[in-house]
Amino acid sequence: MKRRKVYFPSLLLLSAALMLFLLPILAVLFFSIVKMQDGKLLVSVEEYRIMLQDEWLMRHFANSGIISIGTMMVQLPLSLCLALFLSRGRGKARVIVIGLLILMLLMPFQTYMLPLFQLYKWLGLYDTHVGLILYGGLSSLGALLLTFFIRSIPEEQWEAASMETSSILRITWKVILPQIIPALVILLLLSFAEAWNLVEPAIILLDHDELRPVSVSLNDFHEVSWAGAALYAMPVIVLYIGMLLIVRGRKGDGWAIDIFD
């Protein structure tokens, strides 16, 4: 049997690079419970206790939860509807919509923040969570991601299914959805992470302090900075691990990386 040649210097380099990627997250978790006192290291969960008892901060965590879960709930069905049209529809409108989606994906928020602020005031969406949920839910990333995945499904399958039923919903449910589960999982994860990490839109589109998400308000809360940072990252890490397990479970032998294959 042929043995694979191992390149030790590059192996060491790759391991070191991976440690560097993980180290900041581990360091934040470490410093959130280990404190230096009189030259000694002490394990303490005091910061967590202060934070969990702080009603104001917990309300902001709840705001972030509402915005993130709301964004996920809105983005998934809307992106799927749009992706079905972009991948299985016909006409020049499709090309124009794809072009606009890519364009807006690339534009930074600052390029349209002022008219968006005025528009939100006019529509009554300013200073509401619904406004932020719609902003995240209608972003173009989800539609483009799902379009890419649905296009990889052979058209013949869609054609064969449409011979049996004319219901688009049924075809989507029976043929498309089972084949794009990894894409839906990735979309949910990205959508949650993006909304959880919302900074500029939250500053511009919200006025009342009690409505703000934790991504904006934690900056002013210096007493519990380490525990705050750790607790703030926790939902994303848990969701990431959970989603990986789902994808791995479905794939049997693989990891989430198999979506690239």
Next chain:
Amino acid sequence: MRRRTITSVKLLLLAMIPILGFLLIYVVPLGLTFRYTFTATPEGQTWTDSIHEILQNRYFAAGFRNLLQFGCACLGAGFSLALGLSWLMVRHPHLARPAVLIMILPLLIPTFSVSHLVQELFHIDLLSRWEVCAGALLCLYCWKYTGTAASILYAAHIHLQREVLEAAKLDGCGEWRLFFRVRLPMIRGQVGLSLLFLLMDYFRIYKESYLLFGRYPPDELYLIQHYMANHYLKMDVFRVSVAAASMAVLCLLFFGVAALLLKEKRVKTK
């Protein structure tokens, strides 16, 4: 044929709500930004005078200059690291899968969670030197985005035809030569994609900068996004719109060039 048309119409109707919502929340505001550039001139001034005044403004010019200079540093460092990481993963395919899973994680982790660590690590405060601040921002950018760019490159590597690589090796191609002369030209599309990804995230670096330095970073790191955000607070519609439209044009220019490069490649392969 008729059935296909009916399906197409049904799909369009299904997509109407997201399309209208997207147009309203994203495309219309961007269009309005361009409109304000021509219509929201300050009272008592002509459009040409106002534009001239903005172009002469020290902060406006510095914002654009810094955006380009710091962009070169970020993209250069980010892309070189991504390239290096993808090469390491190609050499160690048994480690590649866990590596990708680890390297994608920073993209998902909220910036605030690590910004405090970076502030402590680089001792960032109001008196910090700009080189230190630039280093901190560059490190944060590289940590957050290069892993995903490297994963994009690696995903392209695993689809390369083994026969071509074997043939190159038989011809006496060394490891480095194989990577730069054979592998990279074959994944040109994904190289462009990873560069676009890095560029897109660079244009959104205001979030990282805001969390590290607040509204007022050192002068050398004052980007056009800071100019817009600060004038937005004063509700100066004209200045914000001119800066936003200029930045949008700059984005379009960059991405247009990238799209042209990718298109040219496709024509050649035909």
